[in-house]
Amino acid sequence: MAKEYVFGVDLGGTEIKFGLFRLEKELEKELERTLIGKWSVKTNKTSNGEKVISQIAEETEKKAKEKGIDKNSVYGIGLCVPGPVDKYGLVRGCVNLGWGYKKAAEELQNITGVKCAVLNDADAAGLGEAVYGSGRKYKNIVMATIGTGIGGAVIYNGKVLSGSRGNAGEIGHFKVNINETEKCTCGKCGCLEQYASARGILNYAKENLKNYSSSLLNDISNFTVKDMAQCAQKGDELCTAAFDTAGKYIGLGLSYMAGAFDPDVFVIGGGVSNAGDVILKPVKEYFDLYSFNTESETEILPAVLGNDAGIYGACEYVMQKEDWKK
Amino acid sequence: MAKEYVFGVDLGGTEIKFGLFRLEKELEKELERTLIGKWSVKTNKTSNGEKVISQIAEETEKKAKEKGIDKNSVYGIGLCVPGPVDKYGLVRGCVNLGWGYKKAAEELQNITGVKCAVLNDADAAGLGEAVYGSGRKYKNIVMATIGTGIGGAVIYNGKVLSGSRGNAGEIGHFKVNINETEKCTCGKCGCLEQYASARGILNYAKENLKNYSSSLLNDISNFTVKDMAQCAQKGDELCTAAFDTAGKYIGLGLSYMAGAFDPDVFVIGGGVSNAGDVILKPVKEYFDLYSFNTESETEILPAVLGNDAGIYGACEYVMQKEDWKK
Incomplete structure (x- = not known):
């Protein structure tokens, strides 16, 4: 039976996002995929996440039934998880789900x-x-995802380059301040994530608020990074300084990625990137300052897929499994 | 005629090194290469290096004649140059030779x-x-060459990953001190090369000598990095501090490479690496301190091919030209 569909699944600690893609051409020829269905459910984390895999299976089966899709016409299910995956496809623990080592793909299959x-x-x-x-x-491409934490990915010749231990692209834990004494969540000190993640940007504002009595943040209780971006757009000095500091360290981190891998382009995603030029402008300025001459020309673009990037990537990963076509 | 030989040529600003390799098995099967001849000549830099290409041609032709090798049995000549090479094989300038942009391979061919x-x-x-x-x-593999300057290379799946502009592996210009005001040769400030190259290590000693009146270096006029390594082995505090500082920044630079590319192993070559544990021990200690958890286990090995690495690599590069076999 012709393989006409792929599921892309983005498993998070809070919700699971699903995408159903239709393959518009024959597998052997050039492919087009169209997202024909998208939904999400709350992650069932009971019993250390033991029920997550069957939850995913039920959701895909339910959707297939609803759409009248035969199991044999599904090329595969791509699943992305919030933890390291080694070259054998073994998930090496997902703290947010309660998982230890897990053969997630095998179980789902x-x-x-x-x-x-x-x-x-x-x-x-x-x-x-x-x-x-x-x-x-x-x-x-090098992608940096600036959210609560900072993640990264390296795509080489259109494929994921994950490295020997699955750590390639770990931009969030580049040591950008070797004199730091406060610890990062990783246990070491001075990581990019400590200064430039949403958490880092909020911390900067909280720690410096006392020195900026005229800051607009004084009137907002429990302000968020989104609030800070709006204040920065209005010229608030504290918020501008916070994004400038984050941008400085992100620009420095990207300069290391450029020196190591020299990509065609950088893509910046994650919640913090929604601040737009407030964060991207300092990132570009500092990248230009810190990067090796000819690398300075490397473009830095905002991501466009938003929360759908994971399901698209999971679908693409499955499509790249050449040996499945045999 | 069967292709049985390859020339590997390492073109430097001072001398040109040549290697003649014999292919021990058929091209279509697994290959073994044996270095059967090795020599070098002084680089003819007259007229902005215009004569270098014909000099290389003459040397290889002379050697082939001497060994009774027919031109048609030579698979190819691999040439490595001291400057950037783009993905089209265009040499984008070699300052040490006086070259601007040059189609070096085409000319030699x-x-x-x-x-x-x-x-x-x-x-x-x-x-x-x-x-x-x-x-x-x-x-x-990531290789760092610590000499007068600091160069680097990224080898992915056994092949050179040179990046979009030929800058991948540019470890020497990682900004390891963003507060530096003195300029590096690249025109920017705070590069690894400023602190950890032979030049950087010597500068450290010269700048701090006045504070170490009992240092053995006081008795050596025009001391070299080799002298400093010997003094460090004898427990000289200044020399130990100089290598410790260099090792700190090299370890930091390798931690960025690990976070970006996550290699199986690091290989350290170049003149400074001859100092052995005097430099490698601090490199490993600081790499362990600065790298992301599971990357800390990445091995750091000294290079073993010495000055022959270039001719071996140039030979291998030619052997990887799959389309030449058609």
Whole structure:
């Protein structure tokens, strides 16, 4: 039976996002994928996340039934997870789900009877943006996802480069301040994530608020990064300084990525990137200052797929499984 | 006629090194290469290096004649140069030779009638060590060459990853001190090369000598890095501090490479690496301190091919030209 569909699944600690893609051409020829269905459910984290895999299986089976799709016409299910995945497809723990080591793809395949593949969620977002988003004109992309934490992904010749231990693209833990004494969540000190994540930007504002009595933040209780971006747009000095500091360190981190990998383009996603030029302008300025001469010309683009990057990337990852076509 | 020989040529500003390799098996099967001849000549830099290409052609032709090798049995000439090479094989200037942009491989091919390929010299050294040297058991290698300057190369799946502008692996210009005001040779400030190259290590000693009246260096006029390594082995505090500082920044630079690319192994070559544990011990300690958790286990090995790494890498680069076999 012709393989006409792919599921892309983005497993998070709070919700699971699903995408159903239709393949518009024959597998052997050039492919087009169209997202024909998208939904999400709350992650069932009971019993250390033991029920998550069967939850995913039920959701995909329910959707297939609803759409009248035969199991044999599904090419595969791509699953991205919030934890490291090694080159054998073993998930090496997901703290947010309560998972230890887990053969997630194998388990899902055993229940559904459909071929499954698993990858890291930051890698999936990078792959999604590289193939369907801001990076679609390029072959070599580095994506940085600036959210609560900072993740990264390296796409080389259109494919995920995950490295020997699955750590390639770990931009969030570049040591940008070797004199720092406060610890990062990773246990070491001075990581990019400590200064430039949403958490880092909020901390900067909270720590410096006393020195900026005229800051607009004084009138907002429990302000967010979104509030800060709006204040910065209005010229608030504290908020501008906070994004400038974050941008300085992100620009420095990107300069290391440029010196290591020299990509065609950088793509910046995640919640903090929604601040737009408030964050992107200092990122570009400092990248230009810190990067090696000819690398300074590397473009830095905002991501465009938003929360869908993961399901697109998970779908693409499955489509790249050449040996499944045999 | 069976293709049985390859020339590997390492073009430097001072001398040109040549290697003649014999292919021990058929091209279509697994290959073994044996270095059967090695020599060097002084680089003819007259007229802005215009004579270098014909000099290389003459040397290879002379050697072939001497060994009774027919031109048609030479698979190719691999040439590595001290400057950036783009993905089209265009040499984008070599300051040490007086070259601007140059189609070096094409020119050499036109004179010799033998297929030629060109790559950057740091990439060639990395490829040589990756395939024939310290990295031969691994697929993903980052090589750092610590000499007068600091160069680097990234080898991914056994092949050179040179990046979009040929800058991948530019470890020497990672900004390790964003507060530096003195300029690096690249025109920017705070590069790894300023602190950890032979020049940087010597500068450290010269600048701090006045504070170490009992240092053994006080008795050596025009001391070298080699002298400093010997003094450090004898417990000299100034020399130990100089290598510790260099090792700190190299370890930091490698931590960025690990976070970006996550290689199987690091290989450290170049003149400074001859100092052995005097430099490698601090490199490993600081790498452990600065790198992301699971990356800390990445091995750091000394290079083993010495000055031959370039000719081995240039030979290997030619052998990887799959389309030449058609």
